[in-house]
Every structure is written in structure tokens, then in C-alpha cells.
Amino acid sequence: MGRLIAFIILLIPGILAAYGIKLMRDTLFNKLLEPYPALWLQFTLGTLFVVIGIGFFAGFLLNRDRKKGTVAEKFQKRPQK
Known part of the structure; x- marks a missing residue:
């Protein structure tokens, strides 16, 4: 159970970092999101x-x-x- 909670805690900043990369990529291709x-x-x-996402993961x-x-x-x- 403890490993599952730790996995979920690490999954959230990973998703946040992936969304940040998507935002930067869309900006470079001149696509403004809603x-x-x-x-x-x-x-x-x-x-x-x-x-924030990578920093949290690195600190962990x-x-x-x-x-x-x-x-x-x-x-x-x-x-x-």
C-alpha cells in the first residue's frame, strides 16, 4: 500500500511536467490554447x-x-x- 501511495505522489508531478512540455511545444508551433x-x-x-515537476521528482x-x-x-x- 505504501508503494502505491508513493507511486501516485510521484505520478502527479510527472503529469504536471509533461503538460508543461506540451504547453512549451504548442507555443513554439504558435498554437494558443484556450x-x-x-x-x-x-x-x-x-x-x-x-x-516544479522535475524539481519535486529530483528532491524526492x-x-x-x-x-x-x-x-x-x-x-x-x-x-x-
């Missing part, structure tokens, strides 16, 4: 969606690898004083 009033706004939101992997102890020295958490 809820967006301008191409520049569509491209900006697409970029934001991609950064970094946190998991820190727990396992498989990250390089510079990515280890420093002990609190």
Missing part, C-alpha cells in the same frame, strides 16, 4: 510546470538516496549544531 490569453504566458506557465530521489546513504559527500546533510 485558457491562456497570450503565447508568452502559455510558455512561461509551461516552463514553471516543468521546473535526493531525499531517498540520503536515507540510504548512497549520495556523494557534498550532498550529505550537515549535522546541526
